[in-house]
Amino acid sequence: MGNFKILCKDSSSAARAGLLTTTHGKVETPAFMPVGTAGAVKGITPEQLKETGASIILANTYHLLLRPGIETIEKLGGLGRFMGWNKPILTDSGGYQVFSLSPLIKIDDEGIEFASHVDGAKVYLNAEIATDIQNRLGVDIIMCLDQCTAFGAGDSEVKKAVERTIRWAKRAKNAHTNPDQLLFGIVQGGIDPQMRTHCALELVKTGFDGYAIGGLSVGEGHENMIKTVKHTVQYLPQDKPHYLMGVGTPADIIAAVMAGIDMFDCVLPTRNGRNAFAFTQNGPVRLRNNAHINNSVPIEAGCDCYCCRNFSRGTLRHFFNCGEMLGPILVTIHNLTFYQRFMAKIRQKLKEGQFSNWAKEFTIDN
Amino acid sequence: MGNFKILCKDSSSAARAGLLTTTHGKVETPAFMPVGTAGAVKGITPEQLKETGASIILANTYHLLLRPGIETIEKLGGLGRFMGWNKPILTDSGGYQVFSLSPLIKIDDEGIEFASHVDGAKVYLNAEIATDIQNRLGVDIIMCLDQCTAFGAGDSEVKKAVERTIRWAKRAKNAHTNPDQLLFGIVQGGIDPQMRTHCALELVKTGFDGYAIGGLSVGEGHENMIKTVKHTVQYLPQDKPHYLMGVGTPADIIAAVMAGIDMFDCVLPTRNGRNAFAFTQNGPVRLRNNAHINNSVPIEAGCDCYCCRNFSRGTLRHFFNCGEMLGPILVTIHNLTFYQRFMAKIRQKLKEGQFSNWAKEFTIDN
Numbered sequence: 123m124g125n126f127k128i129l130c131k132d133s134s135s136a137a138r139a140g141l142l143t144t145t146h147g148k149v150e151t152p153a154f155m156p157v158g159t160a161g162a163v164k165g166i167t168p169e170q171l172k173e174t175g176a177s178i179i180l181a182n183t184y185h186l187l188l189r190p191g192i193e194t195i196e197k198l199g200g201l202g203r204f205m206g207w208n209k210p211i212l213t214d215s216g217g218y219q220v221f222s223l224s225p226l227i228k229i230d231d232e233g234i235e236f237a238s239h240v241d242g243a244k245v246y247l248n249a250e251i252a253t254d255i256q257n258r259l260g261v262d263i264i265m266c267l268d269q270c271t272a273f274g275a276g277d278s279e280v281k282k283a284v285e286r287t288i289r290w291a292k293r294a295k296n297a298h299t300n301p302d303q304l305l306f307g308i309v310q311g312g313i314d315p316q317m318r319t320h321c322a323l324e325l326v327k328t329g330f331d332g333y334a335i336g337g338l339s340v341g342e343g344h345e346n347m348i349k350t351v352k353h354t355v356q357y358l359p360q361d362k363p364h365y366l367m368g369v370g371t372p373a374d375i376i377a378a379v380m381a382g383i384d385m386f387d388c389v390l391p392t393r394n395g396r397n398a399f400a401f402t403q404n405g406p407v408r409l410r411n412n413a414h415i416n417n418s419v420p421i422e423a424g425c426d427c428y429c430c431r432n433f434s435r436g437t438l439r440h441f442f443n444c445g446e447m448l449g450p451i452l453v454t455i456h457n458l459t460f461y462q463r464f465m466a467k468i469r470q471k472l473k474e475g476q477f478s479n480w481a482k483e484f485t486i487d488n
Numbered sequence: 489m490g491n492f493k494i495l496c497k498d499s500s501s502a503a504r505a506g507l508l509t510t511t512h513g514k515v516e517t518p519a520f521m522p523v524g525t526a527g528a529v530k531g532i533t534p535e536q537l538k539e540t541g542a543s544i545i546l547a548n549t550y551h552l553l554l555r556p557g558i559e560t561i562e563k564l565g566g567l568g569r570f571m572g573w574n575k576p577i578l579t580d581s582g583g584y585q586v587f588s589l590s591p592l593i594k595i596d597d598e599g600i601e602f603a604s605h606v607d608g609a610k611v612y613l614n615a616e617i618a619t620d621i622q623n624r625l626g627v628d629i630i631m632c633l634d635q636c637t638a639f640g641a642g643d644s645e646v647k648k649a650v651e652r653t654i655r656w657a658k659r660a661k662n663a664h665t666n667p668d669q670l671l672f673g674i675v676q677g678g679i680d681p682q683m684r685t686h687c688a689l690e691l692v693k694t695g696f697d698g699y700a701i702g703g704l705s706v707g708e709g710h711e712n713m714i715k716t717v718k719h720t721v722q723y724l725p726q727d728k729p730h731y732l733m734g735v736g737t738p739a740d741i742i743a744a745v746m747a748g749i750d751m752f753d754c755v756l757p758t759r760n761g762r763n764a765f766a767f768t769q770n771g772p773v774r775l776r777n778n779a780h781i782n783n784s785v786p787i788e789a790g791c792d793c794y795c796c797r798n799f800s801r802g803t804l805r806h807f808f809n810c811g812e813m814l815g816p817i818l819v820t821i822h823n824l825t826f827y828q829r830f831m832a833k834i835r836q837k838l839k840e841g842q843f844s845n846w847a848k849e850f851t852i853d854n
Binding site for chain 2 (some may be wrong): 168170189190416428439440443444446
């Protein structure tokens with residue numbers, strides 16, 4: 123009960139600011155988790171990552187299971203030590219990655235057999251194995267194995283996935299043995315309100331330290347996504363953290379915070395950064411553009427990140443033009459700093475009681 | 489005269505420790521300059537570069553002329569500001585890069601016409617243009633345009649290149665207009681002692697702020713190289729800095745310091761770092777090796793670099809195995825730190841009067 127404390131609530135939306143306490147530190151919410159898929163947030167050191175303001179990151183059970191394998195990470199001191207990050211880590215269970223990356227061999231009520239996207243090797247995951255792996259990784263927050271469905275999946279397919287997700291969540295809870303870790307359930311159900319309600323209520327019966335909404339941001343669009351989030355959050359305990367998986371743009375995040383979401387993860391700031399796409403308060407800046415050749419201004423005036431303090435858009439364009447690694451590195455630093463500053467602004471506005479007014483005027487086109 | 493001060497000399501070799509004063513700061517010698525070819529030391533930020541102990545870096549006129557072009561760098565505040573590095577910079581003149589990278593179109597006594605290795609565009613360089621470009625880049629040390637010959641070039645070819653190098657050096661000196669910059673001449677002459685003597689004496693007649701030995705490390709081997717360096721240094725003013733271009737391994741550097749060299753540049757620590765090859769006091773560590781899968785020790789015990797303080801060989805192997813950028817980044821940080829620590833040790837031993845004894849026992853196999 124004591125892991126999550128709500129510090130204040132918005133008067134005209136479901137938004138709230140909170141504090142989540144984990145074994146490796148506290149996380150102010152709403153929080154954005156940069157994605158460190160295979161044990162590294164691509165392109166930057168954990169030291170640079172801390173400077174962006176990140177207090178918690180996400181890593182992927184699926185990727186780490188394939189490479190380097192869980193035993194290796196255990197032998198090297200657990201995931202935090204392995205990746206040089208001594209703050210909180212959340213691991214996804216692998217359900218989404220199996221859905222999105224792997225040639226699936228077989229899925230049934232018992233578990234999932236899939237082929238590694240790296241070398242085709244057969245790998246097996248079920249609720250107990252996914253939980254055991256995450257227990258052994260020594261991270262702070264772990265996720266139940268779930269079954270994700272594609273956007274447009276038929277009712278019976280969605281229903282089957284929801285029932286499995288509910289059963290697997292119970293099994294995950296029974297299998298969970300590491301008292302230093304919080305275990306979150308994942309609500310599935312596509313964009314079907316009844317399925318979402320059913321899944322949420324069943325997970326709540328089982329009881330988790332936090333609740334994630336999965337299976338969104340898979341092609342349903344902003345409106346469907348936010349509608350589904352708003353609907354689902356009503357059926358979740360308000361005193362537990364709510365995590366919207368794989369989301370999203372700044373506009374997505376604002377709308378989801380208004381719907382009562384506390385935690386986010388997304389590859390956008392890092393992936394876009396590597397592709398010369400920079401986020402700013404005034405919309406995106408595409409740094410390969412020839413218009414920047416002689417441009418002496420930083421990506422974003424007033425930004426205090428290392429990139430903006432030291433490099434012009436002209437230099438960044440040059441780095442991308444020449445294939446210098448420093449281009450992706452610097453724009454990743456900027457984008458993650460932008461995201462963390464954005465989350466800090468949301469928390470500040472919530473604490474000042476100004477969130478809804480501010481959010482309404484938020485027209486950033488990123 | 490006052491730019492270079494010799495602090496102490498070794499009693500049993502030509503080695504010396506010195507202090508070179510430039511517009512953007514002081515450089516303790518013997519010094520190693522990391523290579524920032526196109527305005528970036530590949531893979532790391534200038535901030536990380538400073539932490540390795542680097543006090544001066546090298547950039548290439550040739551690359552910067554092609555991309556982004558000199559006018560752009562001028563508009564963006566000069567090379568130091570452009571690349572986010574506020575300490576000393578030395579630029580090579582472009583002679584070596586034209587020799588090694590470009591389909592040469594035409595070379596005569598007047599200058600060099602070459603095809604850009606990027607897009608094939610015709611580019612022209614002569615002594616005056618190369619000097620003017622470097623004047624405009626606003627760096628601390630600039631080099632005369634020279635003509636480099638391949639190892640194995642015939643006597644007449646070497647002689648022709650030496651005569652051009654001598655004439656171009658005079659023209660460079662006449663063209664040099666930026667009083668904030670030191671101008672170095674480059675001794676050519678392959679491994680022919682007479683040619684080296686002739687080139688050195690003629691350059692000394694013209695008079696430069698420092699003298700480089702170019703055209704080595706092009707296939708002649710360690711013995712020929714060191715023999716040529718020892719021979720050439722005798723004909724250079726002892727009160728001016730001596731710079732051996734493009735060298736080298738730790739063993740090369742030790743031998744060259746004993747021969748009286750004060751400055752070095754080389755891509756080895758950065759290029760090898762990107763290829764999972766780490767330098768250590770006990771010889772190279774190849775981090776792709778499966779032997780490191782579960783290896784919890786850092787690259788080098790006792791190394792205080794960010795990589796060794798935070799990452800095991802097992803993690804580094806994993807990063808290279810997965811193609812994570814963090815592998816090249818971290819090993820580059822380590823290798824550059826190793827090189828700077830190595831140079832600091834050389835300077836310390838010189839100051840303690842222990843250099844020759846220490847150098848004799850130096851059996852590092854890197």
